[in-house]
Amino acid sequence: MHHEFKFGGEKYEITIAKDGQTWLLGDYTASVCDDGRVLVISPDGSTKFAHSAKVGDTWWIHYAGHTFCLEKTEPGSQDNDSDQGMTAPMPGKILEVKVKDGQSVEAGELLLVMEAMKMEHRIVAPKSGKISKISFSVGDQVQQGDTLVEMAD
Amino acid sequence: MLTGKLDRGGEMIRTVLVANRGEIACRILRACSEAGLTSVAVYADNDAGSMFTELATIAVPLEGDTIAETYLNQEQILAIAGAHNVDAIHPGFGFLSERADFAQAVTDAGINWIGPSPQAIEMMGDKMTARLTMKAAGVPVIPGEEIASEDEETMISDIVEASQRVGYPLLLKASSGGGGKGMRKVEDPADLIDAIKGARREAIAAFGDGRVYVERLLTGSKHVEIQILADKHGRTVHLGERECSVQRRHQKVFEESPCPVMTEGLRSRMGEAAVMAAEAVDYVGAGTVEFLLASNGEFFFLEMNTRIQVEHPVTEMVTGVDLVREQLRIAAGEPMSCGELMLRGHSIEVRLYAEDASNNFLPAIGPLVVFRPPSGPGIRLDTGVREGDMVTPNYDPMLAKLIVWAPSREEALQRMRRALDEFVVLGTTTNLRFLRELCDQRDVISGRTDTMLIERVWPNGWQPDFPESTLNAALIVAAVSESAGLNKTKLMQTESIDGLVSPFQTLNRRYP
Numbered sequence: 001m002h003h004e005f006k007f008g009g010e011k012y013e014i015t016i017a018k019d020g021q022t023w024l025l026g027d028y029t030a031s032v033c034d035d036g037r038v039l040v041i042s043p044d045g046s047t048k049f050a051h052s053a054k055v056g057d058t059w060w061i062h063y064a065g066h067t068f069c070l071e072k073t074e075p076g077s078q079d080n081d082s083d084q085g086m087t088a089p090m091p092g093k094i095l096e097v098k099v100k101d102g103q104s105v106e107a108g109e110l111l112l113v114m115e116a117m118k119m120e121h122r123i124v125a126p127k128s129g130k131i132s133k134i135s136f137s138v139g140d141q142v143q144q145g146d147t148l149v150e151m152a153d
Numbered sequence: 154m155l156t157g158k159l160d161r162g163g164e165m166i167r168t169v170l171v172a173n174r175g176e177i178a179c180r181i182l183r184a185c186s187e188a189g190l191t192s193v194a195v196y197a198d199n200d201a202g203s204m205f206t207e208l209a210t211i212a213v214p215l216e217g218d219t220i221a222e223t224y225l226n227q228e229q230i231l232a233i234a235g236a237h238n239v240d241a242i243h244p245g246f247g248f249l250s251e252r253a254d255f256a257q258a259v260t261d262a263g264i265n266w267i268g269p270s271p272q273a274i275e276m277m278g279d280k281m282t283a284r285l286t287m288k289a290a291g292v293p294v295i296p297g298e299e300i301a302s303e304d305e306e307t308m309i310s311d312i313v314e315a316s317q318r319v320g321y322p323l324l325l326k327a328s329s330g331g332g333g334k335g336m337r338k339v340e341d342p343a344d345l346i347d348a349i350k351g352a353r354r355e356a357i358a359a360f361g362d363g364r365v366y367v368e369r370l371l372t373g374s375k376h377v378e379i380q381i382l383a384d385k386h387g388r389t390v391h392l393g394e395r396e397c398s399v400q401r402r403h404q405k406v407f408e409e410s411p412c413p414v415m416t417e418g419l420r421s422r423m424g425e426a427a428v429m430a431a432e433a434v435d436y437v438g439a440g441t442v443e444f445l446l447a448s449n450g451e452f453f454f455l456e457m458n459t460r461i462q463v464e465h466p467v468t469e470m471v472t473g474v475d476l477v478r479e480q481l482r483i484a485a486g487e488p489m490s491c492g493e494l495m496l497r498g499h500s501i502e503v504r505l506y507a508e509d510a511s512n513n514f515l516p517a518i519g520p521l522v523v524f525r526p527p528s529g530p531g532i533r534l535d536t537g538v539r540e541g542d543m544v545t546p547n548y549d550p551m552l553a554k555l556i557v558w559a560p561s562r563e564e565a566l567q568r569m570r571r572a573l574d575e576f577v578v579l580g581t582t583t584n585l586r587f588l589r590e591l592c593d594q595r596d597v598i599s600g601r602t603d604t605m606l607i608e609r610v611w612p613n614g615w616q617p618d619f620p621e622s623t624l625n626a627a628l629i630v631a632a633v634s635e636s637a638g639l640n641k642t643k644l645m646q647t648e649s650i651d652g653l654v655s656p657f658q659t660l661n662r663r664y665p
Contacts, residue, residue, distance in 0.1 A: 001636045005628060014632040023633045028626065030633045038630045038639075042622065050630040053522040053579040054640035059631040060522065065574035065589060066619050068627040069582075072635060089515050091546045095354070116546060120355060121515065144518070144546075 005059070005070040013075075086123055086149045088142040092116030097138060099149070103131045111149050114142065129153050164486035166241045166265060167191060170234045171209070173245030174224060176537030176553055177461070178205035181243050184477040193237050195230055197223035199547050204539055211237060220547075224248045227255050231262055241265035241484055247549070250460040251278045251331070267484040269383075269459050273434040277457040281328045281366050287454045290433035292426050295445060295453040297323075297368030308365065309349050315367050316345060322372065325349060327356035328364040331458075333403025335359060338370060371445050373603050376400070377412050377452070378443040379427035380468045382479055383436045384489045391424035392472050393496050395441075395464055398602040399591065401514050406584070406607075407591060408464035409501045410471045412446075413562060413600025423452055430457055439465070439480050445604075463504065463554065466535060470500035470558040499565040500558045503573070503588045507550040510587035510615050516550040519543070522580030527572040531558045531565075544581045552583070562600065566592055586617050 002015045016025045023030045027043035038050045040063070050063040059070045096113040099105060105125045112123045133150040136142055170193040171181045178194060182205060185192040194209030197217070206212040213233050215223040223229075225248060234242060242259050244250035250268070253275040259266045268274070277283045281299040288294055298315040302308045316323060316339075325348055327335025335356030337348040349365060357363040376398045383389040396412035397405040411420075427442035434457075441462050443455040465476050474491045483489055507517045524540040536553035538544070544552065557572055559565040573589040591597055594610055607615075634640070 001632070003632045003635050005631055007624070007628075012628050014628050016629065016632045016636060018636070023629070023636065025629050025632070028629050030629055032633065032637050032639065036639060038633050040626050040630060042626065048626070050626070051523050051525070051577045051579060052630055052634040052639055054634070055520060055522060055580050059634055060579035061627040061630045061634075062523070062577040062579060063627045063630055064623050066586060066617065066623050066627070067577075067579065067583075068624065068631075070628065070631045072631070089512075090518065115358065116516065120351065 002075060004073045004075050006073050007068065007070050011073070012070075086111065086126065086147070086151075088114065088116075088123075088144055088146045088148055089121065090116045090144045092121070092142060094136045094138055094140045094142060094148075095120065097134060097136075099131050099134070101131055101134055105129065105131060105151075112136075114148075123148060125151065127151070164265060164484070166481065166485045168193060168237065168239045169241045169243055169267070169481070170195065170230070170237070170239040171205075171243050171245065172224070172230050172249055173243075173247070174200055174203065174205060174537070175548065176535055176551065177245040177247075177463075179208055179537050180535055181245060181461075181477055182208040184475070184481065188478060188481055190481070193233070193239055195224075195233055197547075199545060203542070204537055213237070220248075227252075227258055231258060231264075234259075234264055235262065239264060241267050241481075243267040243480070244460065246458075246460050246463060247332075251458070253278060265484050267438065267480050269437045269440065270435065273436050274459045276434050277440075277459050279328050280326060280330060280456055281364070283456055284366075284454075286433055287430060290429055292430050292433075292454045293452065295368045295371060295455065298366065300364065300366045303364055305350070305353060305363075308353065308363075309346055312349050312365065312367055313345060316342065319367050319369050322370040324368045324370045325352040325365050326368060327352060327360060327362070328366055329360035329362040330356060333400075335365065336403050371447060371453070372605055373448055375412065375414070375446040375603055376405075376443065376455070377415075377423065377446040378441050378455075378462075379423055380462075380465070380476070381427050381431045381436070381440050381442060382474075382476070382483070382489050382491065383431055383438065383440070384483045385437055385486055386488045388489060389428050389431050389436065390489070390491070390494070391427050392468050392474060392476075392491070393494060394420060394423060395467055396602065397464055398604050399597070399606050400604055401510075401607050404504075405464060406504050406506070406588065407501070407597070407602075408467055408503075409499065409562070409565070410467040411496060411499065413602070414446075419446075419450060419452075426452070426454070430454065438483050439476050463551070464502050466533060466554065466556045467500040467502045470533070470556060471496050471498060473497065498558055498560045499562040500556060501565045501569050502554050502556045503569065503591075504551055504584075505553045505555060505576075505578075505588075506584045507544045507552055507581050508584055509582045510584045511617060513614060514584070516546065517544070517582035518546050519581035521552075521578060523577055524579075525575075525577040526553070526555070527575035529572075531568055532572050533557070566598065587615055590615070590618060 005012045016023045029041045053060045057072050061068045092114045098110050107128045109125045129151040132152040168191040169185050182192050192209045194212040196206050217223045249255040253271040256266045257271040302311050322340040325337040337352040339348045352365050353363040380392040395410045397408040399407035430442045441458045444452040446452045508514045521542045526534045533556040538552050557568040559568045570592045
């Protein structure tokens with residue numbers, strides 16, 4: 001079976017084959033345990049149990065003390081998160097807006113300050129460009145994922 | 154409680170209300186249960202079904218939406234205490250724990266306050282007053298200046314003036330501060346005014362008090378604190394030290410006892426200073442005197458926390474004293490039960506936060522779809538959450554504390570690495586891997602930890618370090634999980650086994 005995952009901005013294509021109760025990929029073999037864990041046998045013969053859980057489109061994998069978030073993408077799909085806006089990392093309140101509509105900003109410049117979980121968070125420009133839209137003003141409550149500022153190149 | 158001593162001054166405790174939530178509420182409620190006491194938990198609507206509500210004899214909902222209307226609502230909590238014949242209130246840490254007015258209101262209501270007197274809380278809670286009290290008691294304080302002004306303009310000019318005497322780098326601290334809130338490090342005089350405004354604003358938002366003072370930032374020093382216990386029979390003792398130098402955003406993440414560079418002589422000098430500090434305010438109960446320990450062995454009073462602390466378990470592990478149980482005992486008017494200080498082995502605690510360590514430790518939220526803590530010899534988990542819970546943005550992102558004990562520091566670190574490798578949390582981003590890599594740092598291994606360690610080791614922020622082969626294996630696991638339909642199997646199994654609504658279903662609906 002063929003799958004595509006996104007991790008750290010990169011795409012990974014995986015094709016695994018099934019042989020009885022075992023899945024094969026190159027020199028790795030894997031099988032699903034009764035309790036839902038996945039047993040992985042590495043090319044060097046070592047065995048490890050992995051945990052997996054899917055939340056939305058993302059597979060959360062725990063393997064050998066590491067946790068990975070692998071986003072399942074449809075094969076051949078286009079990358080459509082070339083979103084030019086900056087989004088709220090979590091729900092909170094806007095404390096300060098440092099820029100104006102139409103203003104040119106440098107990458108790393110402070111755009112606004114928001115408060116969430118009693119801490120202040122600084123939202124900075126991910127790149128240089130011109131502010132094309134500011135969606136909130138001081139005192140507004142924002143939800144996680146809300147686009148706070150949009151930029152044009 | 155010892156039944157023979159119940160008549161002392163009418164201080165008998167039968168029912169304890171825990172005015173807190175999460176992990177520390179669980180810790181205290183369990184201690185109440187062990188002591189055979191009836192316990193009352195209070196909880197906000199968004200905490201309904203939380204682990205701590207299940208550990209109490211009775212759980213009473215708080216009305217209101219905001220923290221001010223619920224966990225900080227003194228009248229409402231006192232009304233619940235009255236309605237349930239509560240004899241004592243344990244405030245835990247945070248929330249109302251260091252509010253002298255609440256301690257007073259509790260006492261006025263004829264209820265036993267599990268903590269020091271309102272006067273002691275007030276003197277230590279206001280950081281500027283505490284500095285002055287300690288100077289008077291002969292306890293060394295950090296070079297710095299108290300700032301009396303409260304309005305923004307005067308404060309700015311007073312601090313700018315003081316900064317020239319204090320010198321750079323300096324720290325701005327909120328007088329009512331704690332947990333790194335209202336604190337700013339200033340290295341460049343050009344940043345001072347912005348930093349004052351930021352610290353003042355954060356302090357007003359968090360504590361309703363915008364007063365800020367200045368201290369010299371002592372770089373390269375260790376954060377070492379002394380646990381003290383004082384009973385109502387005139388006995389005040391110290392229980393050795395904890396080192397909590399490793400901090401991010403001024404919040405501790407890695408704590409241990411004993412401090413790796415401690416000597417018998419230094420311990421007794423610091424212990425004596427801590428006992429002096431406590432006695433200066435007629436302290437009762439469990440408290441912590443925090444010091445900065447410079448590399449030359451000089452130490453300076455930082456502040457006193459007039460409550461149980463997050464990192465109290467490491468002291469419990471090496472002293473064998475149950476601090477929360479002692480708090481209950483002392484509040485009931487009994488003498489503390491611990492004898493002479495005996496330290497045994499080494500203990501380390503790490504704090505499990507729902508946060509993205511690779512993105513400036515930004516708090517994270519989400520479902521705890523899988524939550525499998527480690528087990529085995531020498532491992533203790535103090536948690537406020539369990540599998541299936543949601544991590545929400547409503548409260549502090551600390552989920553749990555993982556504590557290990559071993560005969561030596563080296564073995565404690567080895568045990569912590571093993572425990573962190575076993576710990577599985579899926580569905581919410583946590584700092585688990587960051588903590589695990591912290592245990593491999595040369596300065597952590599050698600004990601050369603100081604308050605700048607994280608910034609020094611990862612000046613450009615932390616990124617996980619993993620071998621290519623590990624990512625490959627993870628990708629295979631994801632592919633197998635997807636192909637085998639593991640997410641669906643999980644739901645079906647839960648449904649068919651008990652016929653109840655699976656918590657995962659709800660999670661899937663809320664996180665499509």
